[in-house]
Amino acid sequence: MAEEPVIRAEGLAVRFGSRTIFKDVTFDVRRGEIFVILGGSGCGKSTLLKALIGLVPLAAGHAWLLGEELAAEDDAARRALLRRIGVMWQSGALFGSMTLAENIELPLEEHTDLPRAAREAVARSKLGLVGLGDAAGRLPAEISGGMAKRAGIARAMALDPPLLFLDEPSAGLDPITSAGLDKLIKDIARDTGTTFVVVTHELQSILAIGDRCIMLDKDAQGMIAEGDPRRLKAESTQPTVRAFFRREAA
Amino acid sequence: MDPSPDEAAAQIEAQEEGGRRVLRASGRIDTEAAARLWPEAMKAAAGAPFAALELSGLKGIDSAGAVLLLTAAPDAEFRGATEQAAAVLERTRRALGTAPPVSAPTRWRPITAIGHATVERARTAVAGIAFMGEAVVTTLRVLTRPRLLRWSEVLRHLDEVGTRAFPLTLLLGFLIGVILAYQSSIPLRRFGAEVFVPNLVGISLLRELGPLLAGVVLAGRTGSAFAAELGTMTVNEEVDALKIMGVDATAMLVLPRLVAATLAMPVLALLMNVAGLAGMTLIMGTLGYPWASVQNQLQQWLSLQDLFGGLFKAACFGLVIAGIGCRAGLSAGRGPRAVGDAATAAVVGGIVAIVAMDGVFAVLFFRLGI
Numbered sequence: 001m002a003e004e005p006v007i008r009a010e011g012l013a014v015r016f017g018s019r020t021i022f023k024d025v026t027f028d029v030r031r032g033e034i035f036v037i038l039g040g041s042g043c044g045k046s047t048l049l050k051a052l053i054g055l056v057p058l059a060a061g062h063a064w065l066l067g068e069e070l071a072a073e074d075d076a077a078r079r080a081l082l083r084r085i086g087v088m089w090q091s092g093a094l095f096g097s098m099t100l101a102e103n104i105e106l107p108l109e110e111h112t113d114l115p116r117a118a119r120e121a122v123a124r125s126k127l128g129l130v131g132l133g134d135a136a137g138r139l140p141a142e143i144s145g146g147m148a149k150r151a152g153i154a155r156a157m158a159l160d161p162p163l164l165f166l167d168e169p170s171a172g173l174d175p176i177t178s179a180g181l182d183k184l185i186k187d188i189a190r191d192t193g194t195t196f197v198v199v200t201h202e203l204q205s206i207l208a209i210g211d212r213c214i215m216l217d218k219d220a221q222g223m224i225a226e227g228d229p230r231r232l233k234a235e236s237t238q239p240t241v242r243a244f245f246r247r248e249a250a
Numbered sequence: 251m252d253p254s255p256d257e258a259a260a261q262i263e264a265q266e267e268g269g270r271r272v273l274r275a276s277g278r279i280d281t282e283a284a285a286r287l288w289p290e291a292m293k294a295a296a297g298a299p300f301a302a303l304e305l306s307g308l309k310g311i312d313s314a315g316a317v318l319l320l321t322a323a324p325d326a327e328f329r330g331a332t333e334q335a336a337a338v339l340e341r342t343r344r345a346l347g348t349a350p351p352v353s354a355p356t357r358w359r360p361i362t363a364i365g366h367a368t369v370e371r372a373r374t375a376v377a378g379i380a381f382m383g384e385a386v387v388t389t390l391r392v393l394t395r396p397r398l399l400r401w402s403e404v405l406r407h408l409d410e411v412g413t414r415a416f417p418l419t420l421l422l423g424f425l426i427g428v429i430l431a432y433q434s435s436i437p438l439r440r441f442g443a444e445v446f447v448p449n450l451v452g453i454s455l456l457r458e459l460g461p462l463l464a465g466v467v468l469a470g471r472t473g474s475a476f477a478a479e480l481g482t483m484t485v486n487e488e489v490d491a492l493k494i495m496g497v498d499a500t501a502m503l504v505l506p507r508l509v510a511a512t513l514a515m516p517v518l519a520l521l522m523n524v525a526g527l528a529g530m531t532l533i534m535g536t537l538g539y540p541w542a543s544v545q546n547q548l549q550q551w552l553s554l555q556d557l558f559g560g561l562f563k564a565a566c567f568g569l570v571i572a573g574i575g576c577r578a579g580l581s582a583g584r585g586p587r588a589v590g591d592a593a594t595a596a597v598v599g600g601i602v603a604i605v606a607m608d609g610v611f612a613v614l615f616f617r618l619g620i
Contacts, residue, residue: 096587101352113285114314117292121317121346128345137352141584160281160312191337192312 004067006031006163006195007052012061014044014051021047022222023060027214031162032193034185034209036229038201039216040244045199046090046167048216052197053087053165054078066163083111086156090167092148094140100127100151101136107158126154129184131177146173150181157188166198170205182208203245207233215241259309262287262322264294273300273323276307279315291322299325303339306330316342374581381577385508388500398501399509407510411472411568412517419467423522426459427451427529435537447534448527448547455526456556457615461564462608464518468511468568469600473575476507477596480579481589489580504576508569515568516561523560559620563611570607571600 007029014021021044029035037045050056052063054070062069068081094103104123108114114122127136130150132143140148149169156164166185170178182205188194200206206213206229213232215225217240225232225241233245242248259277266272273294277283300323308331311319316339324346328336392398430451438444480503483489492499527548534544575596582592 099352108314112281112314114281115285115288118284118288118314118317118321120352121321122314124349124351125313125317125342125345128347128349129341131348133345133347133349136349141588157313160314187337187341191334191341 003031005029005064006033006066007035007197008062008064009052010062012048012051012063013059014047014056015059020059020221022216024222025061025214025216027223027226029195029197029212031195032189033211034189034196034198036206036210036213037197037199037216038206038213038229038244040201040218043216043218045201045216049087049165049167049197049199053082053085083159084161084163086159086161086164088149088152088156088164088166088169090149090171092140092145092152094148094151094155096140099137099139100132100143100154103140103151104155104158107155111159122158123154126157127151129157130154131180146177149173150177153181160192160194162193163195164197166196166200168200168202169198170200170202178202178205179208185209203247215244260287262291262294262319264297264300265304267302270301271298272302272304272329273319273326274304274307275319276309278310279308279318280310280312281314284314284318288318291318295322299323302327302329303331304329305332305335308332308335311335311338313338313342317346320346377581378577381580382573384500385504385573388498388505389508391498392501392505398498399505400502403502403506404509407507408514410475411468411507411510411572412514415467415471415514415518416521418471419464419518419521420525422463422467423455423460423525424529426463426522427455427526427531428533430454430459430526431530431533435533444537445539445543445547447537447539448530448544449551451530452527452548452552453556455523455530456552456560458560458608460523460526461515461519461560461567462604464515464522464564465567465571465604466601468515468518469571469575469597469604472511473571473578473596473600474593476572476575477578477582477592478589480576481582481592484580484582485584485588499580503580504573507576508572511568511572512565513568515564515571519561519564523557555620559615563608566607566611567604570603574599574603 005028007027009025009027012025013023025048037048039045047056051058052065058071063071065081066084068077070078070081073081094100095106098106101120101123104126105119108119108122112119124133124136127133130153132147132150132154135143135147135151140151143151149172153166153169156166169185170181173181185196185198186209189196196209198205198209210229212227213225213229214223215232216222217224220240224238225236229245232241236242236245260279260283261276262279263274264271265274273291279287303319303323303326305328320339320343324343328339331339388398431447434450435444435447438446438450480489483503489499489503492502531541531544535541578592578596578599582588
């Protein structure tokens with residue numbers, strides 16, 4: 001019997017007032033996969049991510065994460081499910097009154113019984129993983145946007161969740177840091193079986209890390225492609241997909 | 251809750267092998283196991299350093315488990331680890347190697363803290379003086395080139411500062427009039443002087459409370475809004491963008507607010523006075539004093555000097571509150587707390603400033619016989 005997908009999305013639709021952002025979005029994400037949601041600016045990539053984790057209400061469709069439908073759960077079950085999910089926000093979304101280490105210690109403090117010294121060491125190790133080992137004591141206001149983004153990834157990984165959502169992880173990063181981040185994502189997925197859902201429009205990242213992807217399109221108000229990004233680049237005949245992968249002007 | 255089979259099996263044990271210390275870990279060392287085993291591991295690590303980590307019995311490991319083992323045995327070699335466990339441990343070791351422990355915050359030293367605070371206050375004062383100077387220079391420039399002042403902005407702020415504050419001002423003024431009338435009627439009645447309540451309330455409102463309370467409303471409503479709006483613009487680098495475009499940020503952002511607040515405040519104070527007198531008149535009516543009696547007292551005892559003195563003060567309060575709000579916003583720091591700090595500074599600074607100014611005016615008016 002095939003393994004149950006980590007994410008199952010069926011006929012998802014989101015509308016803001018009378019404006020449809022996307023509709024009929026259906027896909028599965030398998031365990032240990034790096035799944036990329038890609039598309040041009042304003043096509044609803046981040047909205048789809050937020051809809052999957054329950055922050056944006058669905059106008060239609062159902063989404064199951066780790067076998068459970070978030071919208072149908074009671075508060076306790078929702079909380080338990082959200083503890084098994086990590087999210088890195090586009091801006092980092094770090095808490096301004098806490099140092100980077102304290103930002104990462106917060107979920108550990110809330111959800112584990114680890115003593116303070118252990119939490120502090122785990123926070124340092126997570127910051128070290130994203131290349132911010134020497135910035136643990138700094139406040140978010142004292143670091144750059146790219147650093148905040150990396151710290152956001154470190155915080156998302158604090159509890160070693162089996163499912164990680166990353167919203168534009170490499171946007172605004174220098175090529176070396178971006179490549180390092182891509183490698184880190186691949187290593188973690190390989191070593192721990194963590195599933196990644198990455199929202200991005202960075203072509204190099206998509207091709208470097210994506211096992212499978214879906215592409216959203218603003219005009220089509222939904223999905224226009226699904227599959228291995230490298231194959232889509234080489235074989236797709238869909239004009240928008242071709243233009244996206246070949247960086248051609250519309 | 252019963253532990254899971256993996257968690258129950260998770261254990262660590264310090265052993266001696268040919269004179270070398272070995273830390274043996276078995277079971278699944280995950281976050282829950284790490285929390286349970288942490289004191290034991292730190293106790294074992296207190297002795298001689300471990301030369302090896304024996305991991306053949308390891309069923310699984312997460313990053314908290316890796317941190318536990320590497321904190322207890324930082325330089326140990328890994329023995330018998332699966333490829334995946336070795337990868338997690340190696341990655342965590344590299345990460346910890348680049349992340350030194352955060353040094354404890356410096357101990358609080360009172361003398362140093364007082365010194366820092368004094369220097370900080372002095373800097374703020376100097377920056378405040380520079381801001382005032384800039385505002386004055388820009389005002390003079392606007393007098394020679396009126397086009398520099400954006401009247402559409404002035405009107406927008408007049409609406410924000412003035413029109414939208416009318417209902418609140420009227421309500422507060424009316425209530426203050428009612429309260430003052432009741433409170434002053436009690437002692438005055440004992441001397442048979444209840445008829446003088448309008449004199450007391452009228453003079454208090456026109457000379458002091460009208461402008462002062464309108465100032466408090468302005469500081470709370472508008473000073474904070476100015477600071478928050480300009481603070482957000484500063485944090486979003488919009489002010490820098492203006493400067494780089496060669497646009498005079500003071501003329502565009504500060505002056506319209508100063509003009510609007512200075513023009514709106516006398517109106518707000520006047521409304522506060524009228525509403526207060528209306529409230530007082532109503533209460534006097536309930537105490538048996540007809541409108542004609544109240545009007546007679548007010549006409550006898552209140553002068554235009556009282557009214558205009560108060561309105562002049564109100565205009566000065568408006569200028570200062572708007573200035574403090576703008577200054578707080580434009581000097582906002584970085585980060586999400588900056589805007590909140592700026593708004594707080596604007597309200598506190600505005601209220602303190604108008605009370606202090608009121609004291610100065612009181613002395614001045616007394617000396618001038620106004």
